[in-house]
Amino acid sequence: MLTRKEDKKVIIIGGGPAGLTAAYELNKSGIRSEVFEKDDIVGGISRTVNYKGYRFDIGGHRFFTKVKVVQDMWDEVLRKDFLLRDRLSRIYYRKKFFNYPFEVKNAVFGLGIFNSLLIVLSYLRAQVIPIRPENTFEQWIINRFGYRLYKIFFKTYTEKVWGIPCSEISSEWAAQRIKGLSLFSALKNALLKKPPADKNVIKTLINSFHYPKLGPGMMWEKVREIVEEGLCRVHMNSGIEKIYWHNDAVLAVETCKDRTTTRISGTDFISSMPIRELIAKLEPLPPSEILKAGDKLNYRDFITVSLIIDKKTIFEDNWIYIHDPNVKVGRIQNFKNWSPYMVPDPEKTSLGMEYFCFENDEFWSMSNENLVDLAKNELEKLGFAKKSEIIDGTVVRMPKAYPVYDEEYKKALEQIKEFLGKISNLQLVGRNGMHKYNNQDHSMLTSMLAVKNILGGHFDLWKVNADQDYHEEIKENEQLDKQLSDLSSTQPLIPSAFAMKKSSGSLIEKAIIRVFSRLDKFAFAVAVGTASFLFLFLATIFLEFKGDQNIVQSMLLLNNYFVGYDISIKGAFIGGGYCFLWGFISGWLFAYIRNLSLGFVIYKEKKKLENQSLKDLLDYI
């Protein structure tokens, strides 16, 4: 293996966020690289398409991250072109807007008295008789919101996005998506409330986001310019067709441009192309079980129909969720609300009508003309514009927009990981590159770490999650400390109310377990009973021997309650027995009441936590 930086040449497959971040980091480190992008535009799914001066994204792209190095790179590249935008995204149902993040109150009031009553009844029913066992996404949501709210606010949209009935989606999926915070953190937060300043931070993060002036594509165009001024070449329209490997290393890739194939060798290879395709392009082909595993990775595809409307304002939201089952459109983006610079004429509006489908299904195969026509009809049906006001439209198809987490993907991915893990100079990064349903920041972070690996680091890219877990792990692994001095800033930028230091956290956690764990009712009852028994027993025996009449008389009053009690050995047993009984009952009651009240606190916190994350569940669907 070559060690000198100057002798390295890294081949990067894909000019999306992952690929270009790798190029950016390599360039900074003084290492040569070549990016091969099969399309004529950089940015991958985070591109911005320019149609007659109207810009639109493949789904609006919020720039939001907990990872400081990622935020730093965005700031560094975009500088003053990085806008901070207010977020408004509501649910549109029956020609009415409902607040989002989700508010039950608003949902109930918006639907009229009769519907509200039905909603409340179905909610109560779900609380009293929840569906057990809770196996599917449908059951999971019904148990938390009731059937009516589920049907209106979750079923249609989820099924539009994923193309499968909610009754076939596993409940685990929802639980995973919801588990932004653990109950534990919630209890910690409840116990150690931070001053209001932090609340503002949280609020700001929820209600606003960063966005490049000319859309996410601007970020990646700029990165391309920067790296091309340095040590990187970016080849457009240059899809990788073959990846030559031998033993434990990739030797070269083959690209095809204008029908000319070229073989390019390198020392290290970073791939952000979909794993399924990568496997199929290996030369020689991998064993058949790996090829089969590759075929088991599925994707959901995405079509944006962008419409230009001769109207200044249509709705104020950045985007809206369409829960109406009578139209196919799932979400509508209003790009000039993302950034006013996205439209060339402020008197007009461009909307991105988003459709979720499978590559080559009936919808995907429709002609562009028909798609634009359908989108126009749906926009009119929804009441946003008359067809005559829609002056133009275009279609962008984005295959493999979402890696699908179905029953088979996990095992298949494990097999592929194991096989590719043996190829030492190939690293997989990014969204489809790792078959991870994550955002830009995840893609970027995996690439940053891949570059660290090329420089001698030992990071397991598969452990990088969209949440902060691995980042904390990275921080804590002392052996990697040195390499991480640059990366120390990977510390997540999460609102600090949630960012508890682990060292103090573990003490707090222990204390929380101690305070909130259940008191065993039976054990406590027996313990109090036994101690009470012993107390009266010993006191009676003591008096039996001492025999002071004054106190004997007073003690004898006890037999008003403890029939048969007197100051004698027998009496000591009888009195002790009574004491045991009363001690047992009081111990049991005490433990019961204590558990009940603490259980209530835990339940309340859990509910609060769940509702908190349920509120923006649609963001994750």
Added chain:
Amino acid sequence: MNELNEDEEKRLLTEAVKLDATVFGLILGLIIGLIIFIATNWLIIAGGHVGPGGEVIIGPHLELLGQFFIGYKVSFVGSIIGFVYGFAAGSIFGTLISWVYNKIIYLRNTNNK
């Protein structure tokens, strides 16, 4: 971290808390000690009544504690002595409760395994 949290959450929701015998003993000791201390001084401040022989009687019932707690009287010094006895008795009582409780939890856990 995630797994740890899940584990902790599970422990939180399913595991029975173990009592710290020392802490529990100390707390119960303090409570009983303070009850005797306050009750004694309360009686002293409230004052007693004059007995048939003209003597002032304060807290005759509480005074009976002196039978168990040798040296205890309903007086300020007695209240301090009472506190010490109460503290000791409460501590023993608390430690005993925790010990029995933890034993039962232990037995239950080993039986469940």
